[in-house]
Amino acid sequence: MPRATCVTTFGEVDAPVATPPRAEQTAPDLRDLYERMLRIRQFEAKVDVLYRQGRVRGPAHLGLGQEAIAVGVAAALRSGDFSLGTYRGHAHALARGASEEAVLRELLGRVGGICGGKGGSMHITSVEHGYYGSYAIVGGHIPTAVGMAWASRIRRDGGVTACFFGDGTTNIGAFHEAVNLAAVWSLPVVFVCENNLYMEYTPIGDVIPVERPAADRASAYGLAPLVVDGNDVAAVREMALAAVDRARRGDGPSLVEAVTYRLGGHSVADGGAYRHPDEVAAARTRDPLVRLATEMAQSGEMGVDESDALVTRVKGEMDALAARVLEEPTPDAAGAWTGMWSDGSAAWRN
């Protein structure tokens, strides 16, 4: 297996790459990847403000700083492929194409929310775009993702499933059972561990007996230890393409550890005081958006003026979206008594 040195937020990491980049692999459109990350960033920044204004019901977990993973992996998937994420799932839904408006309606408790007002921030789902849901119980969705990949395998339809979860999630039993089963059955699934270095308030290093939460567990499932710089969207996309390709070819699952940093608190209610300000400041310099903008400016692909204008435009769009949605009506109580069963009904007895 070829090895590659990849620069992560930790410094250099010598990591094997599962498969060489595919011959037919096209160069990524960096501007496009940038804009996708930017929309997510601005969407979530707006959610943060709305939460502080008391407009968001329930908790919300933002992925500020982690956008390159959602966007990079989504760019490696085809329409018809499945993906699943966690309570920190806005980015994953939006990266597959979910409607910003419908997601925001869900968060603000308005009619037309993407889950009809029943899910909230932690359960954003957009089946229409292949995003099969955000799940709020750590690790609970990994077996589900494996089941979706199993269906693809049975149907031999070439579908691939991507499943996102955090570093802390590698300690839970469901992770072990699911990755193991996927390996035993050689299923077309790409497990993406977003290692943002924290399990809530606890540094991941305090609660794992190895250095790398995912990569150091891979061999237990007969898998290669794959690490990628999760703040480099092109690198993420490339790693994901290799893993997706392997899955689609029928060569089984991959477990990718994408190293990143969450710039905000664990949830919008958390100030993140357990982290040293220097650590956060250093992480900000590695912000995937800043980084890609700088790169593109250097290469001349997108000038600073242009990227500034883009930020202003997108921010304006999010402000306008929020203002509009806030004017919309809230759902009726009656909706609560519908939709437990797939025909829309909810009675358990006659």
Next chain:
Amino acid sequence: MPRATCVTTFGEVDAPVATPPRAEQTAPDLRDLYERMLRIRQFEAKVDVLYRQGRVRGPAHLGLGQEAIAVGVAAALRSGDFSLGTYRGHAHALARGASEEAVLRELLGRVGGICGGKGGSMHITSVEHGYYGSYAIVGGHIPTAVGMAWASRIRRDGGVTACFFGDGTTNIGAFHEAVNLAAVWSLPVVFVCENNLYMEYTPIGDVIPVERPAADRASAYGLAPLVVDGNDVAAVREMALAAVDRARRGDGPSLVEAVTYRLGGHSVADGGAYRHPDEVAAARTRDPLVRLATEMAQSGEMGVDESDALVTRVKGEMDALAARVLEEPTPDAAGAWTGMWSDGSAAWRN
């Protein structure tokens, strides 16, 4: 770390040894180990017969052929150390010193059963001898074992916990969570995977993505991959002594894979038809009792006549024990309504 080539039932395995044999380690008394294995073998052979006669209520899972593991590990423990096992736990209880009579009473549903008639074969427990129970849910007891070791660690009392489970058990979430926690907290526990090559009726190779169910998972917990020939009681004892010593010194857990073979069915109700007769026949030649008897005969430590006489005597004792226990009274119904709470009572309401 030193490595040692150990001969297992698979052939030769190059395996690292956690710690060099301790200087003060005494040579094992092979006759004693032999007799302990023999008593367990004859006890279980008798249980098999009794089951076929319809005398045993509920299922019973025998460890015929796996005795060297229970006996070898028990020989490395001190009184005051804890051990826990599974539904296949007769050997583990007896190896720590549990009363054959009390265990048999439990199996035959007589007054004075070791669990008062409430546990049956799958829950044999003898706290008096440090055997903290047999558990019938695969993997469910591994977290408990870790908790016992955690208590020893908190009290700094030098206690060590040994926890037995099967090869198939390495696929369940509780295994992952428990071994991981023990490693994170560096707890004094020795995990012993009895790899008898089968998960019920399924060859273990069909349901793991690696070659060795336990050893190939060890590195996921920062542990060394330890393999021992589980049919060689002296080797098991030696490996266990090293692991126990490491735990007692405060150097954390070990995960030992002891390779063996179950000579009978998964439970007494299973004929084991899914195994090729040649495979079983070959395994019989590696029977830990036959093997040790042969060795001792060769070295002159115990002649064939003597070992034959021993078998006859112990078998006679087991026959007599069974005959006696079968004459004993069965427990009253009233006992069912006692002992849910530790004061002996069982009421949940006034």
Next chain:
Amino acid sequence: MAQLTFREAVAAALDQEMARDETVVLLGEDVGSGGVFKTTAGLKERFGPDRVWDTPISEQAIAGAAMGAATAGLRPVAEIMFSDFYATCWDQVANEIAKACYMTGGQLRMPLVIRGTNGGGLGFGAQHSQSVENWAMCVPGIKIVSPSTPDDMWGLLAAAIRDPEPVLVFEHKALFGTKAERPAGDHHLVPLGEAALRRRGDDVTLIGLARTVGMCEQAATALAEDGIAADVIDLRCLVPLDAATVLASARRTGRVVIVEENPGQLGWGAAVAAILAEEAFHDLRAPVVRVSGGNVPLPVATAMEAAVMPSAEKVAAAARGLTEGRIPAATPA
């Protein structure tokens, strides 16, 4: 007439549905070799390894894989060998499968079945004898089936597989050996959510599920000798619950004995009793009595296990107590 055991009825239902619908796939521990209870015998041979999947001992992965496959459009039937082991995958069942359709506003569909062997009476002890349909009933969003006859085992399991919702099917392990006439025809279906009136009588209503239905029928026979005529209702499903049949019978007889293996502390019998106490109160002529599993973990020794299980004798005694206007003494513990 050909006979069919309860055990064979499981395989018959699976066989029928797998032949009819190629999206029906099985998974579980040792299901390929027929399973510990031999309920899936012959299916791997008939349908091949792409339809019958042996799993590692990984209940979370089994239930989760069923969820994912259902989400993706298959109709998986997962086996949890003993229903006690639902505890090892309760998150998948109670928190994921039961809630996914509702919490995504109907975007996810869960046409799946999980089968598990349930119940005591065989000396399997506290971790292999529980009746845990009450656990499932605590959680809105899953259907619950527990047949009492080979005929229903076949028809209800087939209906569960065709149902668009997640259904847990509890197979009472003490019933596997029971036999009945094989249903006529090749295709057999019994709709979910309809209780069966197994016997008709106006003095008292006996309500059972799975193995306790037989106890109710035996008790009814004994009561008939005393001139007491009993309705015997087999609930068949807890969700959807056929409360209408229960209420109609209770209003007619005015006396009800509910017979459950669940611990009385909180079993399905309490749910039925609460419905009666609220909705049939004015028609009841006597207290609603439950004969429940004991409120202790399950012991192994013969006499002790029998003590904590319901029985035909206990049912008959409870019914007699009601018809004589006496309230039976509370069960110990």
Next chain:
Amino acid sequence: MAQLTFREAVAAALDQEMARDETVVLLGEDVGSGGVFKTTAGLKERFGPDRVWDTPISEQAIAGAAMGAATAGLRPVAEIMFSDFYATCWDQVANEIAKACYMTGGQLRMPLVIRGTNGGGLGFGAQHSQSVENWAMCVPGIKIVSPSTPDDMWGLLAAAIRDPEPVLVFEHKALFGTKAERPAGDHHLVPLGEAALRRRGDDVTLIGLARTVGMCEQAATALAEDGIAADVIDLRCLVPLDAATVLASARRTGRVVIVEENPGQLGWGAAVAAILAEEAFHDLRAPVVRVSGGNVPLPVATAMEAAVMPSAEKVAAAARGLTEGRIPAATPA
């Protein structure tokens, strides 16, 4: 007088018991930094890392470690952050901890506490809002505590820690901010298994637990304005259940409204209703009515979540229905 919040009461109880008994140790996710609900704030600083242990996200290992440590003679207090997550370690709780003492003939002892935040009303959605004390009540062998006031939160948690049995303590997350007078003295204990009569009145009995007790009290105030006098019973514990207090009140008033956040399909209210229907039947003057959580997973949007939760208004309406001799219409679904 000094005030104490429900949240602070948790820490006060832990602090009191940890100071008194050095075998009391805590474990859970982020408990060292005070926990997500700040209920363990300050304890690691005071008692050190050998008494307060931060765990990985491994609920099975957490509950199992508590079991093992208790078995070995410590008194562990484990935290399961949200009670919904009991599903991820249900095997340890329901199959191991609850059964170990009984099934070993009393050889194993389980003096442990597991604390978990319970209940809805904050828009946390279907996987973080459940009231799952009904899950626990399905399983004989565990005690169940759920306090309604800061005073009880302190005293009952302290008593749970001293109790020789496994106790699950459900802390309602919508109560954390509630305040009351700080109990006098340094040591505070409230015995398990004694319901509290919060208010006295002879027309109707309102029975609540945790957050629904406040609803009962509010309803009682509203009813008093209509001349209806209500007993308000705070159960405090489900196991041991103080059935005597419930029965005595029901026999006096003849009318009972049970108010639970559990889904009505099978909640603790059904257990209480079933006891009343069996043991107080002849004294009841009206149907036993339950105001329960909706039989759906829990939605997030404000109006929908309110619709599926009990409320003081619903309780008062139900009580009025009874006292006017009318049976209220069944709750939808």
